[in-house]
Amino acid sequence: MRVCLVEDERVAALEPLVATRPVGHLVCGITTLAAKQQRYLSATEVGYWCRSHVAEWLRSQGCAEAINDAQWLQRAPTLLVNGRWLPPGGHVRIKTEGGPFVAWLGDEWTYAWLEPEQLAAWLEEGSFASPQWWRQWPAQTATGRIITYLWELLDCNGAEIARDIAEGDYGHWWPEASRHVTVLGPSEWLYVHPTAEIEPQVVIDTRPGPVVLEAGVCVQAFSRIEGPCAIGAGSILYGAKIRGGTTIGPHCRIGGEVENSIVIGYTNKYHEGFLGHSYVGAWVNLAAGTHTSDLRCDYAPVTVPLQGKEICTDRRKVGAFIGDHAKTGLGVLLDAGTVVGPFAQVLPMSSFAPRFIPAFHRASEAGLKMLRNVDRLLATARIVMQRRGFTLTAEGEHLYRSLASYVFETAEAPTTNGPSETPTVIPMRKSA
Numbered sequence: 001m002r003v004c005l006v007e008d009e010r011v012a013a014l015e016p017l018v019a020t021r022p023v024g025h026l027v028c029g030i031t032t033l034a035a036k037q038q039r040y041l042s043a044t045e046v047g048y049w050c051r052s053h054v055a056e057w058l059r060s061q062g063c064a065e066a067i068n069d070a071q072w073l074q075r076a077p078t079l080l081v082n083g084r085w086l087p088p089g090g091h092v093r094i095k096t097e098g099g100p101f102v103a104w105l106g107d108e109w110t111y112a113w114l115e116p117e118q119l120a121a122w123l124e125e126g127s128f129a130s131p132q133w134w135r136q137w138p139a140q141t142a143t144g145r146i147i148t149y150l151w152e153l154l155d156c157n158g159a160e161i162a163r164d165i166a167e168g169d170y171g172h173w174w175p176e177a178s179r180h181v182t183v184l185g186p187s188e189w190l191y192v193h194p195t196a197e198i199e200p201q202v203v204i205d206t207r208p209g210p211v212v213l214e215a216g217v218c219v220q221a222f223s224r225i226e227g228p229c230a231i232g233a234g235s236i237l238y239g240a241k242i243r244g245g246t247t248i249g250p251h252c253r254i255g256g257e258v259e260n261s262i263v264i265g266y267t268n269k270y271h272e273g274f275l276g277h278s279y280v281g282a283w284v285n286l287a288a289g290t291h292t293s294d295l296r297c298d299y300a301p302v303t304v305p306l307q308g309k310e311i312c313t314d315r316r317k318v319g320a321f322i323g324d325h326a327k328t329g330l331g332v333l334l335d336a337g338t339v340v341g342p343f344a345q346v347l348p349m350s351s352f353a354p355r356f357i358p359a360f361h362r363a364s365e366a367g368l369k370m371l372r373n374v375d376r377l378l379a380t381a382r383i384v385m386q387r388r389g390f391t392l393t394a395e396g397e398h399l400y401r402s403l404a405s406y407v408f409e410t411a412e413a414p415t416t417n418g419p420s421e422t423p424t425v426i427p428m429r430k431s432a
Contacts, residue, residue: 153279269290
């Protein structure tokens with residue numbers, strides 16, 4: 001099936017993680033939203049329609065036939081897919097014989113099958129198409145869920161790990177590892193790549209759900225892993241306590257305790273410290289003793305500052321949301337519901353850090369300071385990436401510079417009332 005994965009104007013509520021990637025590249029379980037959508041729909045030809053500053057970087061990744069390409073989009077009937085859609089498991093055959101239609105989840109469009117002439121009309125509206133515009137076509141009911149906030153991905157993460165394992169290509173229990181590992185629960189729920197290394201005195205508990213250790217993972221002695229859990233390729237656990245519902249992406253260094261969290265990848269949390277009910281981007285460094293609170297002392301629902309407003313999560317356990325290339329200092333304390341933007345720095349303080357730290361800002365006892373020396377920040381990013389064998393590409397640098405320029409401009413706008421209203425995500429524009 002020919003599909004186009006579409007970002008809409010509501011992706012901004014998924015800050016700070018979508019500031020530096022399309023919404024479809026958010027991870028839930030083991031794979032991304034985009035990968036799940038393509039798997040569910042059995043996609044054979046894939047395009048993207050996304051924010052323009054993300055599009056250039058996305059083209060360099062070679063993950064789609066066309067990106068923001070109006071000619072490609074109008075070439076043939078296409079299924080437009082809401083990029084915030086988390087589909088159900090399995091596969092489906094979308095019946096297109098009856099002509100154009102729109103599938104809905106509540107008041108949110110989920111996917112729409114349109115002919116070239118309708119696609120041309122959609123291009124006039126693009127990601128700003130209103131619900132009324134979509135309702136001109138026959139309606140169907142979709143399944144799955146539309147993601148509005150990042151904590152909803154954390155809600156689903158454990159179940160999505162199990163689903164990705166069931167629908168993926170994973171090997172079976174590696175018998176050689178059984179010499180060193182204490183397995184609590186069914187051993188057939190432990191999936192260990194032959195190149196993974198597990199030292200003695202490691203406990204893996206599969207009673208709550210399956211556990212995956214991908215290629216090149218190293219689990220050092222005195223680690224405990226509880227399922228459902230996925231540890232990405234090349235990651236190392238340093239005597240860590242990994243609780244259920246956790247995804248650790250590729251090439252991370254993880255110590256301390258992590259609970260029901262998603263770490264996209266290439267991140268250092270080497271030392272002791274608690275990370276709970278949190279979503280962490282790529283290339284982040286959490287210094288020794290960094291702790292995230294994920295529960296208020298009065299057990300009230302946690303609120304999260306987003307786009308200048310306090311959003312009630314209706315959840316008692318919510319941690320921090322940390323953008324790419326962010327860094328914390330020794331002993332930093334992040335309160336429940338804290339947002340840390342890309343390239344932000346949080347220095348040690350005598351109390352909790354601010355609950356909203358914009359991208360390209362430093363938080364310290366002296367307050368918030370804008371980090372205008374982008375060249376210096378990118379030089380550090382290059383060093384960090386080279387240590388993992390990666391290079392900061394021209395497209396990646398352009399992405400980060402575009403974000404920095406937007407943050408600096410909006411932070412100084414007369415309509416911006418302080419750092420809490422400094423947006424992290426460049427919004428959709430009519431030109432995409």
